[in-house]
Amino acid sequence: MAEARITPRKQDYAQWYQDVVREGGLAEPAEVVKGCMVIKPHGYAVWEKMQADLDRRFKATGHQNAYFPLLIPLSFLAKEAQHVEGFAMECAVVTHAGLRAVDGKMEIKNELEEPYVIRPTSETIIGHFFAKWIDSYRDLPLLINQWANVMRWEKRTRLFLRTGEFLWQEGHTAHASHDEALEEVHRMLDVYRDFAHEIMAMPVIQGTKTANERFAGAVETLCIEAMMQDGKALQAGTSHDLGQNFGKAFNVTYQSEKGEREFVWQTSWGVSTRLVGAMVMTHGDDDGLVLPPKLAPIHVVIVPIYRKDDEKDRVNSAAQMIAKDLRADGLTVKVDDRDGIKPGAKYYEWERKGVPIRIEIGPRDLEQQSVMIKRRIAPIGPDGKAMKESLPLQHLGLSIGRVLDEFQAFLFDRAQKNMNDNTVMIDSWKDFEAVFADDGSKFVWAHWDGTTETELAIKEATKATIRCIPLPRQGPAKEAGACVKTGKPSAQRVLFSKNY
């Protein structure tokens, strides 16, 4: 009877991911628009939760939201040499405007004098406006964030993880000194780490990208890297020190206290809808989506249970009362009072959608003034079934709140354990190759001689890349050693993994 809607992870991880995204009601391929996706209401609700919390954190650190155009003059892109090189191939270009209907078909009319690119990121156009807005050291720091869509014409796409168009936020700031800019870069990286830990229940490692992996146009790129359940890494957020590169390209200058004209020091930082995919692959299981309570659009689903009509009325009205009380306590509650569907079917459906807590309420519970609750992930009891808990109706909101907090913490600990269990220190090339043999991946701390050449050779041999050079206390204690590939001297271990 059970329908295998979701491919087990062990059987085919990539297929499992797609199944969960579909069955969880998160998104589907846009079908008529290559490489793009439709984010469905449940998926968008998760993104809105992410946005709300991040936005609060950005404002708390002094940033203001603004909005810049989707279209960027083609010439802007060329002003920063590294930047163009990095993005040129991924740019969609607008060359014409206007259509005319001819025999029921649309004919493209006027060619534009200067084409526009659809923003793959906004450093250039924001650089242009920063140059206008900044004149004096008194105008600094300028701390701007933009919530927007961007487009990168990717060869290969996967829902949420890499799509032609995606939603994100991009912070752009300008400062009077490099130190101040660096402070900002680290501050926002910490905001991302805190968000990942506290809201997504997703442990991350903070580090610096190698020159090879650096953002096009940045002096330095910092990142947070998360581990998915298959041992692969996913870059969950980035924070860039842009130095004076864009300042020079767009002539963003200010008059210092000494009266001298100086280029500003800029930063940019972003996270995207990719985080939704990260959440799926961090917490999901073979039964479907698992939502951390702090990202769950619905905290609690109530399933009424009854046999006879009089029971049905009593149970349903009790369910509504409970929902009302819980809502008063700030929880989002859904009462699944659909008739004609058995409770078991409802259980499976809401589990697929990742709702953290289910409340079952039936005649027996009414008598006892209690409800049965089931966590989305619960220990297996002696009877071989997932354990349920009975909670008294009195102060139910408080009890549920406590359970949600516990569940949030449980998910983080579980993810952290998965990361720890799949992280290894490796010193021999043979062992290194073994970790990444076949489709395998872990987080590997190994020594590296610091050259791009070796980095690429390792990638060629194993598909593993350097995810980051850890910041202090983000990896094993710093110790000198010999490069795992070349045996040349290395100052510290770096993080290797296959990645998304």
Added chain:
RNA sequence: CGGGGCGUGGCUCAGCUUGGUAGAGCGUUGCGUUCGGGACGCAAAGGUCGGAGGUUCAAAUCCUCUCGCCCCGACCA
């Protein structure tokens, strides 16, 4: 963009080799009986077989082109 696979009711797929005018299961709708882990009976709706050309008396089936999805590779948040 190179290699491979796949597009047939909402979903999963059969039918294609050997052309004859579309099926199954699940889901959906209605009614009744059910309801503490995926119910059952009866009735019903729903597809110009991804799209466009072509071959043919006749195309889901053969040919050409095209669009999209998935996997591998190169590239990337």
